[in-house]
Amino acid sequence: MMILRVAFFLVVGFMVFLSTPNFSSAEYGDIILNKKAASMREAEVKDVMFPHWFHRIRFKCKVCHEEIFIMKAGANDIDMSKIMNGEKCGKCHNGVTAWEPLYCDRCHSQEPGWKAGPVQHSKKIK
Numbered sequence: 001m002m003i004l005r006v007a008f009f010l011v012v013g014f015m016v017f018l019s020t021p022n023f024s025s026a027e028y029g030d031i032i033l034n035k036k037a038a039s040m041r042e043a044e045v046k047d048v049m050f051p052h053w054f055h056r057i058r059f060k061c062k063v064c065h066e067e068i069f070i071m072k073a074g075a076n077d078i079d080m081s082k083i084m085n086g087e088k089c090g091k092c093h094n095g096v097t098a099w100e101p102l103y104c105d106r107c108h109s110q111e112p113g114w115k116a117g118p119v120q121h122s123k124k125i126k
């Protein structure tokens with residue numbers, strides 16, 4: 001019985017975790033993209049925090065790797081004209097598979113000042 005109860009709370013906890021919108025805090029395994037920091041500051045948007053695990057649990061790796069994204073931090077050249085043209089993030093963020101790329105802050109949610117690549121811990125590296 002105890003086991004069942006623990007399993008139940010784990011499942012409920014996971015469902016709450018999945019349904020809680022969280023666009024603004026990087027977690028372990030998230031990937032910060034900021035090669036284009038200068039243009040992003042000009043456009044007054046923050047760096048990009050790509051929630052890798054959020055996507056990994058929804059899609060097979062091969063949906064993205066390597067046809068859309070090379071599987072190496074920093075190896076991809078992404079910009080807004082590609083996204084608006086349905087490439088890179090825009091393959092899905094096109095208003096059909098997922099929301100359109102009009103909600104800037106959902107992707108540009110990372111305060112500048114973090115190192116590009118996978119987030120290791122909550123450690124800020126200048």
Ligand code: HEC
Pocket residue numbers: 033034035036037039040043045048077078079080081083089090093100101102103104105106107108
């Ligand atoms: C689906 C996610 C997503 C959304 C939504 C999004 N962006 Fe981006 N944006 C990115 C990614 C990824 C990059 C590449 C970042 C890098 O590699 O430095 C980027 C890069 C940029 C850049 C720098 C490159 C360039 O194209 O000039 C600007 C400026 C920018 N975004 C502005 C915006 C604005 C303004 C909006 C809202 C209208 C927006 N973005 C919405 C993901 C997104």
Ligand code: HEC
Pocket residue numbers: 031033050052055056059060061062063064065069070071072073074075076077117118
């Ligand atoms: C929705 C698309 C998407 C899916 C699905 C996805 N990835 Fe990724 N992955 C990315 C993006 C975007 C990057 C960042 C590349 C960059 O920094 O230029 C990345 C980076 C990586 C990296 C290099 C960074 C790191 O963490 O070391 C590895 C390894 C990786 N992915 C493995 C996987 C595996 C394994 C799966 C399946 C379990 C997977 N990915 C599923 C989009 C995806």
Ligand code: HEC
Pocket residue numbers: 021022023048049050051054055058059063064068088089090091092093097098099106107
């Ligand atoms: C293979 C399809 C696919 C690709 C490619 C993809 N996404 Fe997504 N993304 C999704 C789906 C589906 C959702 C969930 C949409 C929803 O909840 O309505 C999502 C949700 C998100 C969210 C919100 C996560 C949350 O906590 O709700 C962010 C941020 C995001 N994507 C950023 C990106 C960025 C940045 C890229 C490119 C580096 C990208 N995505 C590429 C399919 C994709």
